[in-house]
Amino acid sequence: MSAVSTSPVIERGTATSRIAAIAVALIIALLAAAPQFLSAGAVDRMTALFIYVILAAMWNALAGFGGLVSVGQQVFFGLGAYFAIRLADAGLNPLLALFASGLIVGAVSWPLSLFMLRLRNGEFAIGMWVIAALTHLLVNLDRLVQGETGTSLISLNVYDAGTRRTTIYWLALVSMTALLAILFGLLRGSTGAAIRAIRDNEDAAASVGVRVTGTKRLLFVLAAFGIGIAGALWLATSITFQPKTYFNVQWTAYMIFMVLVGGIGTFEGAILGAVVFFLIETWFGGAGVWYLVGLGAIAVLFSLFLPRGLWGTIEERFGLRLLPVGYRVRLPGNPAAPADDGTAPSPQTTQHQEKA
């Protein structure tokens, strides 16, 4: 810090971020009206995109912010669909069942977190995978599901195809927007400071009084809830429920791919990653096995050579913030100074974050 008379400016929003906020509002409005113009196929694809965004954002919340890499998140995806089937079978309105299911998945994840959060790193990662495998086997035992044969969300057929398609589209859009808003609010609030502190250094965070376990639990339950909703929505779009498809580890592979490519630990990165994944799937999804090999190879390459992902690299290079969740310090006389709150907080930013 040079001896310039003016003190450093601490800012949160920037001109870019204010424009971005308006753009976000416009995009959401546009997306809400989109089913009027889009073909049936395009509406379905957009619904899938929204679900991908939810998956990416939730895995990022857990791994990027909570430092908890899980390879078993498909358990919540599968349970989201399974509970929706169960609730609908019990007579609940199928659309209502989708959200009730998400809530139940969130509730189930709470006791699970008491146990699983005591594992660290790789142990947590594979431990969650074991949980997913076990849950899959137990769901198969349910007579309603009929093992791997599966079942369907038949009660959704009371709506005609057109209404069903648009309704699910809107539900997915609302879910995505709401979950992103919750995450954004969480990251900007006082919990956000704690979350970023944990992300950067867990032990140091604990030493200054951050409630590490409580904060991680919050992220774990939020991620379970969000992925549960995503699973229920996926069920609503495809109607059929085959345990093998929903409890497949490929869902977690997709999440990892999206977040790794987009930028782990950045709010915008997960969204960007989901869009990239969506485009790749649209263009190359027909390539079958080579498409999957490509996804895996890209994930390996990003983890080795671009671990911050696309967005993390853009942020670093250009100091760009569209949806700022942290603060940044601009030193006078050096306007391009470290805009690094989102990625690697300097001592200055950390101090201010604690006050937030």
Place this chain on the structure above:
Amino acid sequence: MTNQIIQGILLGGYYALIACGLSFMFSVMRIINLAHGSLAVFAAYALWWLASRLHIPPFFGLLIVLPVMAVIGWALQRFLLERSARGGALLPILTTFGLAIVIDNMLFEQFGADTRSLAPFIGSLSYDSWEWPGGIYVGKLAVIMFATAVILLGGLQLFLTRTRLGRSIRATSEDPDTAGLVGVDARRANAIAAAIAMVTVGLAGAFLGMRATFDPYAGAPQLLFAFEAAVIGGAGSLWGTLIGGIVLALAQTLGAQVHPQGFLIGGHAMFLVVLFVRLSASGLGLRGLLRLPSRSGS
């Protein structure tokens, strides 16, 4: 019932075989290799290919496959894990997971969805058995598998405690920086450790192929078995892996008795119960549970 218990114990030998490489790499490099199971399946396919195309029987095929696995292990450490471990503890999980996806799908691309087995290439060994007193029949292959596990674990133990190279690997796992000060090349030690781990993976893959069938996506369950056996048994020695493997296999056998689909459920449930008891008793994370003798056993 006695019969089933004996079969369970012998199956535990297989789990010990597949678990010891995972546990070994974790104790030396602090990395859990998520491509572990996929690499074992890769080795099984390599043996199958040698046997069906070049008519090289699997036991001779191992002479080719095991050195190849060692080279793969060395390269894995040098080109992937070393680099990704510099990015923190979480990155290697993502790197190796991506690698597993690549391997699984390449195998699918190459060999298709059909399940394969090495059993047709080992003659009568796949079904021959010995009669033990009390009218108990034990498969010769199962006994060979168990004996291999015991010899491998014993050999590793001797290697780590008695040889210069083994001691340098242990030193690196304790504290790479200090080991460096006394002239141990940590990079070399890690690469050799990875090569050794992959040789054990190659052996495990061979027995996987001989005792059962495999398909391109069989790697994931193998990884879970390896992890579970390592955690259940990892109370501080290599031999713990063997005990872990036996406990896992017995729990699966018991599960299968209770319910037709209970084989896997029994194993997973046993893993969680052991984990739960350990965690509540120790208050520690799992880190202390996945240790090898390199840390405390000698």
